[in-house]
Amino acid sequence: MKLSRRSFLAGVAGGSAGALALFAEPRLAAARGLLTEPKLDDLVKRALGAATKAGASYADVRVVRIRRESIATREDRVERVAANEEYGVGVRVIAGGAWGFAATPSVTAADAERAARDAVAIAKANASLMKRPVVLAPVPANVDVWQTALVKDPFKIPLEDKAELLLAINREAMKVPGVKFATSQYAAIAEWKLLASTDGAYIEQEIVRLGPGYTVTAVDDKRGEFESRDHDLPPRQAGWEYVESSTLLADARRIGEEAVEKLKAPSVAPGKKDLILEPSNLYLTIHESIGHSTELDRAMGYEANAAGTSFATPDKRGKLRVAAPQLTFFADKTTPGGLATCGYDDDGVATQKWNLVENGMFVGYQTTREQAAWIGEPASRGTCYGDSYGSFPFQRMANVSLAPGPRERSLADLIAATDDGIVISGRGSWSIDHQRFNFQFGGQTFWEVKRGKKTRMLRDVAYQANTIEFWNSCDALGGPASWWLGGTLSDGKGEPGQINSVSHGCPPARFKQVNILNTNRRNP
Amino acid sequence: MLTQPEARRLVDRITTLVRATKGAEASVAVRGSRDGNTRFAVNEITSSGDVDRLSITLTVQLGQRAASATTNQQDDRSIDDLVGGALRMARLAPENPEQMPLLGRQSYVAAKGSADPATAKLTPDVRARAAGAALTAADGAKVVIAGFVGHGSHSLTLGTSEGLSAYHAWTTCGMSCTARTPDATGSGWAGAGSNRMADLDAAALAKVAVDKATSSAAPRKLEPGRYTVILEPAAVGSLLAFLANAFDARRADEGRSFFSKRRPGDKLFPETITLRSDPTDAALASLPFDLEGFPLAPTRWIDKGVLTGLPYSRFWAKKQGKPPTGRLGGGGGGGGGGGGPSVGWALDGGTATRDELIKSVQRGVLITRFWYLRALDPQSVLVTGLTRDGTFLIENGAISHPVNNFRFNESPVQMLARCDGLGPTAIPSGVEGGSLRVPMLRTHEFNLASISEAI
Numbered sequence: 014m015k016l017s018r019r020s021f022l023a024g025v026a027g028g029s030a031g032a033l034a035l036f037a038e039p040r041l042a043a044a045r046g047l048l049t050e051p052k053l054d055d056l057v058k059r060a061l062g063a064a065t066k067a068g069a070s071y072a073d074v075r076v077v078r079i080r081r082e083s084i085a086t087r088e089d090r091v092e093r094v095a096a097n098e099e100y101g102v103g104v105r106v107i108a109g110g111a112w113g114f115a116a117t118p119s120v121t122a123a124d125a126e127r128a129a130r131d132a133v134a135i136a137k138a139n140a141s142l143m144k145r146p147v148v149l150a151p152v153p154a155n156v157d158v159w160q161t162a163l164v165k166d167p168f169k170i171p172l173e174d175k176a177e178l179l180l181a182i183n184r185e186a187m188k189v190p191g192v193k194f195a196t197s198q199y200a201a202i203a204e205w206k207l208l209a210s211t212d213g214a215y216i217e218q219e220i221v222r223l224g225p226g227y228t229v230t231a232v233d234d235k236r237g238e239f240e241s242r243d244h245d246l247p248p249r250q251a252g253w254e255y256v257e258s259s260t261l262l263a264d265a266r267r268i269g270e271e272a273v274e275k276l277k278a279p280s281v282a283p284g285k286k287d288l289i290l291e292p293s294n295l296y297l298t299i300h301e302s303i304g305h306s307t308e309l310d311r312a313m314g315y316e317a318n319a320a321g322t323s324f325a326t327p328d329k330r331g332k333l334r335v336a337a338p339q340l341t342f343f344a345d346k347t348t349p350g351g352l353a354t355c356g357y358d359d360d361g362v363a364t365q366k367w368n369l370v371e372n373g374m375f376v377g378y379q380t381t382r383e384q385a386a387w388i389g390e391p392a393s394r395g396t397c398y399g400d401s402y403g404s405f406p407f408q409r410m411a412n413v414s415l416a417p418g419p420r421e422r423s424l425a426d427l428i429a430a431t432d433d434g435i436v437i438s439g440r441g442s443w444s445i446d447h448q449r450f451n452f453q454f455g456g457q458t459f460w461e462v463k464r465g466k467k468t469r470m471l472r473d474v475a476y477q478a479n480t481i482e483f484w485n486s487c488d489a490l491g492g493p494a495s496w497w498l499g500g501t502l503s504d505g506k507g508e509p510g511q512i513n514s515v516s517h518g519c520p521p522a523r524f525k526q527v528n529i530l531n532t533n534r535r536n537p
Numbered sequence: 538m539l540t541q542p543e544a545r546r547l548v549d550r551i552t553t554l555v556r557a558t559k560g561a562e563a564s565v566a567v568r569g570s571r572d573g574n575t576r577f578a579v580n581e582i583t584s585s586g587d588v589d590r591l592s593i594t595l596t597v598q599l600g601q602r603a604a605s606a607t608t609n610q611q612d613d614r615s616i617d618d619l620v621g622g623a624l625r626m627a628r629l630a631p632e633n634p635e636q637m638p639l640l641g642r643q644s645y646v647a648a649k650g651s652a653d654p655a656t657a658k659l660t661p662d663v664r665a666r667a668a669g670a671a672l673t674a675a676d677g678a679k680v681v682i683a684g685f686v687g688h689g690s691h692s693l694t695l696g697t698s699e700g701l702s703a704y705h706a707w708t709t710c711g712m713s714c715t716a717r718t719p720d721a722t723g724s725g726w727a728g729a730g731s732n733r734m735a736d737l738d739a740a741a742l743a744k745v746a747v748d749k750a751t752s753s754a755a756p757r758k759l760e761p762g763r764y765t766v767i768l769e770p771a772a773v774g775s776l777l778a779f780l781a782n783a784f785d786a787r788r789a790d791e792g793r794s795f796f797s798k799r800r801p802g803d804k805l806f807p808e809t810i811t812l813r814s815d816p817t818d819a820a821l822a823s824l825p826f827d828l829e830g831f832p833l834a835p836t837r838w839i840d841k842g843v844l845t846g847l848p849y850s851r852f853w854a855k856k857q858g859k860p861p862t863g864r865l866g867g868g869g870g871g872g873g874g875g876g877g878p879s880v881g882w883a884l885d886g887g888t889a890t891r892d893e894l895i896k897s898v899q900r901g902v903l904i905t906r907f908w909y910l911r912a913l914d915p916q917s918v919l920v921t922g923l924t925r926d927g928t929f930l931i932e933n934g935a936i937s938h939p940v941n942n943f944r945f946n947e948s949p950v951q952m953l954a955r956c957d958g959l960g961p962t963a964i965p966s967g968v969e970g971g972s973l974r975v976p977m978l979r980t981h982e983f984n985l986a987s988i989s990e991a992i
Contacts, residue, residue, distance in 0.1 A: 138662045
């Protein structure tokens with residue numbers, strides 16, 4: 014197979030050859046090319062040509078193939094085995110200063126050209142309602158190949174092996190007296206895409222993500238009550254070796270025992286308590302309160318109708334002390350294994366790492382090429398993403414993480430240093446307001462701490478706080494060895510809704526005097 | 538988008554290919570859609586697109602073994618791969634004792650008018666005009682507006698090797714907008730969905746959002762507590778969706794549901810409360826069958842406050858010796874650009890007007906919509922979430938002044954149990970929980986648990 018990237022670049026540059034020459038520093042990868050269909054070279058060239066001819070001042074074409082494999086089990090049976098493949102082409106253009114987008118599952122040059130012309134027509138229909146034309150920050154003409162670093166392709170692992178692992182987990186958990194239900198599931202997603210733009214991008218990427226997990230439920234028939242416990246293994250960008258090296262199966266008994274223990278545990282007494290959050294819980298608090306609040310489109314009102322706005326408005330940058338001075342939050346689309354990690358975003362911008370909150374001070378935003386100029390930055394941070402061929406790419410969250418404390422300190426050290434508190438692990442219920450102030454989170458396990466020791470399990474626990482007060486109340490942080498990468502496959506944003514997969518790393522941390530709620534309404 | 542005969546031919550072709558393998562049975566679902574949407578924010582259009590989608594799902598059954606494969610490509614090679622892949626996976630899949638035989642020929646209730654021809658042909662300039670009406674209203678009132686206009690044309694064709702043949706086509710549309718005052722102290726929302734674009738009045742929706750934004754500016758502090766509340770339809774729908782999702786006989790029988798401790802015939806709510814699923818409700822993008830092709834019938838699950846029964850899947854019905862009802866899901870995604878099918882959940886309304894409901898309240902809170910709802914306790918259907926975009930104190934039968942937003946911790950069960958006033962129904966669009974037909978209602982002792990500074 015012969016790729017023709019150089020001829021492609023020469024072909025699309027056309028009238029903007031001068032501009033292209035300024036930025037063209039092709040980084041043709043030493044890596045193996047992923048392109049399996051040589052006709053795509055012709056398709057993207059023709060689609061960009063059609064968009065330009067119809068009047069687009071900018072166009073990009075994404076050819077996207079997403080493969081999914083999923084297995085779901087309960088107790089001793091496999092409930093679902095499914096494979097899903099979606100392929101298509103989307104064309105995004107700027108014409109008359111407005112965006113337009115059209116997409117089709119028919120991946121032929123003729124239909125891609127048609128989509129390009131439709132996209133230009135849509136942009137022109139909107140152009141008269143624009144007050145400021147869309148302007149994109151400059152970007153080098155990146156030409157590259159990028160793919161997930163993995164050892165074992167999860168799609169090549171025999172289906173029976175995956176199903177047997179899940180059934181073995183269920184069997185182990187069901188051996189625990191009091192456990193009545195066990196469900197387990199596995200999903201693998203491979204996202205392949207080719208991005209080409211009139212600014213010279215020609216980038217091929219394949220990202221493989223895995224999401225294994227299970228839930229064990231204990232039931233007390235006499236009292237008519239039940240409690241569930243999820244395993245905390247996070248989804249990752251990885252190969253099957255991630256599942257093989259995990260303790261999913263080894264933990265099944267303990268997870269079952271903890272479900273039973275939770276069912277028997279006393280209901281929490283509400284009030285203010287010191288809170289120690291394990292990374293398996295804290296990652297989602299970071300996602301909701303720091304990750305989303307530093308998305309520039311939210312802060313500027315572009316998501317006001319759906320996902321909401323943000324307390325972190327541009328006038329507060331460099332002035333608002335969001336967190337205690339020892340806390341630094343960074344965005345990083347290069348974190349190894351991170352779900353949002355990739356080589357380039359859907360604007361063709363190379364990914365990077367930068368600070369959002371530095372020593373407690375709000376300092377940075379997540380941006381796209383369209384957004385950089387809104388806050389006077391010369392270049393995009395590279396956070397543009399569309400979740401399928403048919404989705405308009407827009408700002409999506411990078412991996413946003415909390416840096417560990419400078420000296421080694423473990424979860425056990427934090428517990429030993431706490432006189433009266435609660436330790437929470439795992440992801441439970443979560444909810445935050447549309448400006449990211451008031452949040453309320455649950456968890457999977459809740460342990461009482463008295464005089465430096467875990468004493469007993471509690472149930473019905475939620476913590477509720479204001480983002481800024483909460484992060485400023487942090488007085489102890491785990492060290493580098495305690496840093497752990499959590500994540501979610503399905504963060505939602507936009508209209509129509511789109512999904513983004515994103516990871517968050519953090520150490521365990523302690524927070525002073527947080528409002529603890531009791532969520533028990535079983536016997537009102 | 539595929540025509541009905543094209544989709545039918547595809548189903549037949551795949552079914553025939555599968556039947557060439559001895560003992561293999563096939564169930565095929567072909568879904569096609571064409572969606573269009575326009576977003577606007579900061580008083581201008583921000584993005585707009587038209588998207589064609591296709592999905593072909595094949596489920597192969599080999600005795601008690603089964604597996605599904607889905608593609609969106611219809612060329613010969615892709616169809617061969619689909620059939621080969623599903624057969625291969627089905628052979629490898631462990632036996633599932635719960636696997637039910639495929640359905641044969643069925644008959645369905647007539648769902649007339651679900652596909653509106655005018656809505657199916659909508660073009661981007663119609664969306665731009667709707668968005669333009671909102672932008673004009675916002676510019677005129679000097680507020681900042683953001684919103685969404687979406688529409689879609691959808692079809693679902695089902696077939697099995699046992700002779701089942703089902704087809705349904707529907708359209709969806711929706712518009713919602715949020716206006717904010719320039720000083721960021723006031724915010725107002727409005728939204729509506731239907732299957733006919735002619736039902737939506739963009740200028741009228743924008744006016745409601747703009748008026749709410751200006752009248753909610755500079756809210757005063759109101760302490761958390763239990764209040765009498767008037768919930769507008771968007772708020773009712775988001776919270777009610779959690780109760781709708783709890784309707785499942787199996788989870789109840791297994792002891793892990795609110796309904797585990799309730800029986801048909803139990804009176805749960807006042808006589809004014811009737812909750813139904815209606816597969817003939819065209820405006821809700823309802824389907825007359827479930828995704829196995831089982832016929833869905835209009836059903837009152839709560840009739841005048843009394844629980845009439847719970848939905849049974851085919852497997853659970855057989856195990857428990859009950860008649861199956863088909864699988865009921867939640868609210869679906871009708872109304873906006875997503876356009877997923879629903880089963881048509883509807884809470885009957887009452888005779889009170891909006892003004893009459895407000896007039897009847899001595900002291901209470903008017904709530905426009907909820908946000909970020911999450912289950913806290915499935916046994917009591919306890920849910921947390923927040924108010925947003927128009928929260929007002931009612932005093933002596935009139936709206937007195939805007940107040941801060943709240944986080945609530947409350948159950949839709951209690952919302953209905955304490956309900957003593959129902960207004961006309963509406964289909965809110967672009968809200969959590971999907972498309973439901975719900976009224977504005979008055980209820981009491983609603984737990985507004987803590988203050989949210991968000992506006």
